[in-house]
């Protein structure tokens with residue numbers, strides 16, 4: 001009985017977190033740009049419904065803590081973006097947790113109900129992405145984002161940002177995004193390859 005009570009208390013707490021997250025996402029306007037559901041939100045804003053919780057939380061903390069930066073080689077600012085830095089600036093860790101729980105538990109929405117067969121041959125560089133992100137853009141690792149069904153325009157934008165950071169040794173002034181695994185993974189990609197890879201992952205099914 002005690003166990004059953006504990007379990008239902010846990011389920012209840014999870015539900016409370018979920019509705020707190022939804023209320024906050026509505027109040028803060030996250031839903032306007034990251035519209036889960038039929039609408040697609042702002043075209044440059046990524047889909048976050050069904051994305052990994054840990055990954056989303058890290059991104060929000062990166063945006064929130066992106067300024068001020070301390071100079072020096074050991075403090076690389078991993079991510080900044082005008083709209084999102086402002087959105088995240090005053091969020092507490094608890095609010096971030098509620099928000100990401102809400103978005104992560106929503107079903108992800110594939111861009112296309114039935115994904116087309118992947119192009120033959122696959123863009124060659126896709127293979128190396130598959131080790132971390134999954135061959136079809138879905139993977140089991142909590143810190144690695146799924147790419148399947150993400151907006152193509154957004155993928156292109158992020159890949160170019162990672163590449164720019166690699167070419168500029170992680171200089172945050174020269175690129176809005178850096179990550180120690182991603183920078184070397186995209187360093188050598190051409191614009192055409194970035195376009196092909198983004199097209200491939202954006203048309204995979206995320207569910």
Ligand code: HEC
Nearest residue numbers: 028029030033042044045046056059060081083084087099
């Ligand atoms: C004015 C539009 C706008 C609003 C409002 C907004 N976002 Fe964003 N969000 C964006 C854009 C644009 C990006 C992409 C930033 C980039 O290119 O680095 C983004 C990126 C993100 C990411 C990173 C996702 C990923 O795949 O890496 C998360 C998480 C996120 N937003 C959560 C939120 C939450 C939570 C809120 C509400 C507190 C919110 N956003 C409000 C526009 C918005």
Ligand code: HEC
Nearest residue numbers: 058125128129132143144145155158159179181182185197
């Ligand atoms: C060694 C593992 C690894 C490899 C290989 C790798 N990635 Fe990543 N990727 C990551 C991690 C970890 C992140 C999360 C970065 C962060 O936390 O900011 C990421 C982030 C991304 C993002 C940002 C997603 C978002 O929602 O903002 C994109 C896009 C991406 N990777 C595409 C690729 C592509 C395309 C390739 C192949 C060319 C690739 N990655 C290879 C580990 C990897």
